[in-house]
Amino acid sequence: LAKTTQPISMDSYEGQEVNITCSHNNIATNDYITWYQQFPSQGPRFIIQGYKTKVTNEVASLFIPADRKSSTLSLPRVSLSDTAVYYCRYNFNKFYFGSGTKLNVKP
Amino acid sequence: EAGVAQSPRYKIIEKRQSVAFWCNPISGHATLYWYQQILGQGPKLLIQFQNNGVVDDSQLPKDRFSAERLKGVDSTLKIQPAKLEDSAVYLCASSFQVDSGNTIYFGEGSWLTVV
Numbered sequence: 175l176a177k178t179t180q181p182i183s184m185d186s187y188e189g190q191e192v193n194i195t196c197s198h199n200n201i202a203t204n205d206y207i208t209w210y211q212q213f214p215s216q217g218p219r220f221i222i223q224g225y226k227t228k229v230t231n232e233v234a235s236l237f238i239p240a241d242r243k244s245s246t247l248s249l250p251r252v253s254l255s256d257t258a259v260y261y262c263r264y265n266f267n268k269f270y271f272g273s274g275t276k277l278n279v280k281p
Numbered sequence: 282e283a284g285v286a287q288s289p290r291y292k293i294i295e296k297r298q299s300v301a302f303w304c305n306p307i308s309g310h311a312t313l314y315w316y317q318q319i320l321g322q323g324p325k326l327l328i329q330f331q332n333n334g335v336v337d338d339s340q341l342p343k344d345r346f347s348a349e350r351l352k353g354v355d356s357t358l359k360i361q362p363a364k365l366e367d368s369a370v371y372l373c374a375s376s377f378q379v380d381s382g383n384t385i386y387f388g389e390g391s392w393l394t395v396v
Contacts, residue, residue: 208384217285217372217387218324261323265383271316271323 178262183276192249194275196262199243205264207238207245212259212274221260222247252279283307285388287373293394299361302391306354306375312336314385315348315358316372324372324387330356331378363395 179197186192198207206225210218222229224236224245235248249256259274286305294300306313311332316324327346329336333353341348345364350356360367370390376383 215389215392217374217390220384220386223384271325273321273323 177270178264178272180260180262180272180275182273183278185278185280186252187280188253189251192252192256192277192279194247194249194260194262194277195244196247197244198262198264201242201264207236207242207262207264209234209236209245209247210261210263210271212261218261218271249277252277254279254281285373285375285386287371287388287391289391290389291392291394293396294363296365296395297362299359300363300393301360302358302371302373302393304356304358304373304388306356306373307386309377310375310386311353311378312376312383313350313356314374314376315356316374316387318370318372318390320369327358360393363393365395368393368395 208223212218237246261274313330318324328338330350374387
């Protein structure tokens with residue numbers, strides 16, 4: 175069963191940059207890598223998606239090395255409101271979301 | 282643009298009773314998904330529709346769960362009879378199409394507690 179591997183939890187302080195890395199060794203050639211954010215009592219929310227190298231939008235950056243077996247979500251200058259669970263997934267394994275990374279931002 | 286709508290938001294039932302959840306996807310989205318999320322875990326896909334046809338329901342416990350999307354828009358997920366382990370959030374999601382690069386958009390979820 176193809177899986178993603180992420181740290182279970184991370185702590186950070188307001189204003190810091192946070193990098194969350196996900197391993198996806200079985201990614202297929204045509205798969206995109208997508209990251210989602212989930213707050214308690216809400217459904218997951220799309221953050222960013224990429225195929226290779228670097229993608230940046232207004233909330234995050236996504237770094238994907240040439241072999242595409244991992245990806246790193248970068249959140250610049252986090253705030254308390256960024257406390258959430260972050261999931262990476264690739265679309266080949268549509269069943270699997272993994273347990274995500276619980277990010278706790280402290281004041 | 283309106284998001285994915287789900288109802289009811291919360292439901293408490295006794296075991297062996299039945300429950301139904303409704304979902305209205307984003308307008309124009311052909312693909313609709315139902316996920317189950319147990320507390321502390323990531324979402325698990327139960328069933329995927331493309332228009333009014335089932336693309337994949339291999340993870341759906343068919344002895345008690347059923348889902349339909351008769352007109353290719355709204356969908357209903359039913360559980361009958363419910364078990365204690367069905368307590369979870371049921372998330373509906375939709376995407377424009379099935380391709381790998383398409384983003385899935387989730388609703389707020391329907392919280393089910395079976396007592």
